[in-house]
Amino acid sequence: MAGKRSAGLLLFRGGGGEVEVLLAHMGGPLWARRDAGAWSVPKGEYLPPEEPWAAAGREFEEELGLPPPDGPYVALGDTRQSGGKVVTVWAVESDLDPDRLVPGTFTMEWPRGSGEQRSFPEIDRVAWFSPDRARERMVAGQRVFLERLAAHLAGG
Structure with a gap:
């Protein structure tokens, strides 16, 4: 069986000057108190x-x-x-207002072992970051997308 696959969009703004990227903070109780490594390109799983x-x-x-x-x-x-x-990620220049976020939700047993199902937002917030600040907060495996975006914006 093939491994899991996700696809997403990395928004950026300020293509002519100071670039910022839009990242999403993962929702739910497991990520609530984390910052470093808890932000991601808005993405999700798909199946062929x-x-x-x-x-x-x-x-x-x-x-x-x-x-x-x-x-x-x-x-x-x-x-x-x-x-x-x-x-798999695509970048697109856009200036989304983080206050317009209306996140989808997921359900999980919480607290673990309680038998109680609770609903949580898939993303609890989004924010604009400079590439350096984004790199500090992003899931390590996605940082390569910042490098590729920078290369594209530099004409490479």
């Missing part, structure tokens, strides 16, 4: 035959509650995270 590009847009809307911005989109390729999941 769904195409990664279609999944990226669908997941953006499911997780943030907003339609994906209009392109043009820049393919940043994919990477394999430490857990084995392959993540």
